[in-house]
Every structure is written in C-alpha cells, then in structure tokens.
Amino acid sequence: MDSANPAPDSVRGDPRLASLGEYLRARRAQVRPEDSGLPVSARRRVAGLRREEVAMLAGVSTDYYVRLEQGRERNPSAQVLDALAGALHLDADATEHLHRLARPARGRDRTRKAPEQVSPVLLRMMDRWHSTPAVVLGRRMNVLAHNPLGRALFAGHTYSDDLLRLVFLDPDAHEFYPDWERAAANTVGALRAAAGTDHDDPHLIRTVGELSLKSPEFRRLWARHDIRRKTHETKRLRHPLVGELTLDYESFTINSAPGRQLVVYEAAPNSPSAEALALLGSLTADRPAEERTPSENPSPGAD
Structure with a gap:
C-alpha cells in the first residue's frame, strides 16, 4: 500500500531527516512510471512512482526506502543517494541537494x-x-x-x-x-x-x-x-x-x-x-x- 502524500507516521525528531523524507516524497510524485520503463495500469491510484518502485529502481529494499521517507534511517551512503537520484531522474543540482539534505554542511548559522x-x-x-x-x-x-x-x-x-x-x-x-x-x-x-x-x-x-x-x-x-x-x-x-x-x-x-x-x-x-x-x-x-x-x-x- 502506498501514497504520494506524506506518511501518516510523520517524521519526528531530527528536522534534517524530515526534510530528506519530504524531498524524496515530493520528487517521486513527479516521476511518471512510463519514464522509468514501468507498466501503467488503469487501476493506478497514485501520482508518480510508488515507494516499492523507487526502491526497486534504486536497488534497495522497500523497507529501507520507507525508513528513509519516514526519517528512521539516519546515515544513507553516498552510493544509495546516487542510486536514488538515478531512480528519481534528478539532475546534477538536485542530486547535490539530496546529498546536502542527508549530510548538511556545518557553519550555516554564521552565514545566515x-x-x-x-x-x-x-x-x-x-x-x-x-x-x-x-x-x-x-x-x-x-x-x-x-x-x-x-x-x-x-x-x-x-x-x-x-x-x-x-x-x-x-x-x-x-x-x-x-x-x-x-x-x-x-x-x-x-x-x-x-x-x-x-x-x-x-x-x-x-x-x-x-x-x-x-x-x-x-x-x-x-x-x-x-x-x-x-x-x-x-x-x-x-x-x-x-x-x-x-x-x-x-x-x-x-x-x-x-x-x-x-x-x-x-x-x-x-x-x-x-x-x-x-x-x-x-x-x-x-x-x-x-x-x-x-x-x-x-x-x-x-x-
């Protein structure tokens, strides 16, 4: 079961992980299944890709991807992030943003x-x-x-x-x-x-x-x-x-x-x-x- 909307068990705690999950949900809603070579069914009820489809395309388990969207996975590797970027058809700027959400640089407050x-x-x-x-x-x-x-x-x-x-x-x-x-x-x-x-x-x-x-x-x-x-x-x-x-x-x-x-x-x-x-x-x-x-x-x- 899936939804393009935020999960009901919304992210608690680390706002960084909340932002990462929100970004993943928003971006998968923009990807059409046919653009990823996936069949389109008349019974399809979600916009964009399902969670299990993103997981399959990225080569990770559905449970692991769900934990990412829900903010329960704290340290995704660079390889996993790059695989997700490919599954979500992210360009170079969007891929860099995905990495920054997962590992934000220090010193932001001074710049702000x-x-x-x-x-x-x-x-x-x-x-x-x-x-x-x-x-x-x-x-x-x-x-x-x-x-x-x-x-x-x-x-x-x-x-x-x-x-x-x-x-x-x-x-x-x-x-x-x-x-x-x-x-x-x-x-x-x-x-x-x-x-x-x-x-x-x-x-x-x-x-x-x-x-x-x-x-x-x-x-x-x-x-x-x-x-x-x-x-x-x-x-x-x-x-x-x-x-x-x-x-x-x-x-x-x-x-x-x-x-x-x-x-x-x-x-x-x-x-x-x-x-x-x-x-x-x-x-x-x-x-x-x-x-x-x-x-x-x-x-x-x-x-």
Missing part, C-alpha cells in the same frame, strides 16, 4: 546571521558598467544593490527590489515576464537552491508562509521541491519604457559574501534588444544620486 551588505568596491565596479545591467541578489532573491541600468531594468513595479514578490505578487508580473510560467518555476527553484538545507531560517519561513497564503501558484511550485540554481539563461522582459527585451544573463557567486550572487545581463550585439537597452540607459542617465537605495550605500566595513 551575517548582514546582507554589498562591498563599496563591488558597487564601484558595477557603476562603471554603463551598458550592462547588474544586480546583487540576497539569499531570498531580494535585490541588495544594482547599478543604474540594473535599477532601470526592474524599475516601476510594486516589488522592484524583490524578485520573488515581483514574480508572484506584483500586478504587472505577467506583463513584465512574457514567459511567466517559466520565470515562476525558475524563481522558486532558485529560492530552494539558495535556501539549501537551512529550512529553519525564520526569514525564509516568513517569506514562504506569506507567499503560500497570497499566491496559489507559488504554493504549488514550492511543493514540487524543484532545484534550479541561478546560473545562465536567456530571458524575455517586456519593459514599460522600451518594450520587449531578450537578454542573456550570467550569475556569479560572490566569494566575499556567501549566499549572495551577482547577476549580469547582456543583449546580443547589434540586436533590437541592444538598441532598446541603450535607449533605456539614455532615458535614465540623469537619475539623481540620492535615489540610490540604502543597500547601495553600505556602511564602512561591510563585506
């Missing part, structure tokens, strides 16, 4: 409690990129800083300085993101990846709670447990001043500021988007210095 500031040196560098929008994102997809063109790219919305709320709560979101469904899935996956195993972060809990109440789309995507690191992608935006833009972006980790990332956008040379981006820069070139956000003027000694 560090103030999310941006160094003056990085800000000066960004300000010199006159034709390249750039933003610095915090652990919860909030915009900590931007250069003038980066600010102009996201300006004019209710949640311009919070990409997570911009996607899910802003009234302009579907207009600004022509590929909204893709942007929404990527944003939630990036939040999951940035949060890592730090699920007891009170700020993250409040953010997820608010968005789950206000946005059914966020609630649905958060329950999938997708992991999508913000690395590089081509993104379409429909800007209120210059129209549609097709931009490539690259995301870089900031070694001096763990948990933060620098995102840099660029349009293809000589493309209509490059012309629109240049126009946007000219329209916002005379922005007064006092309009800079507080995070763009950190106190001395910030990382």
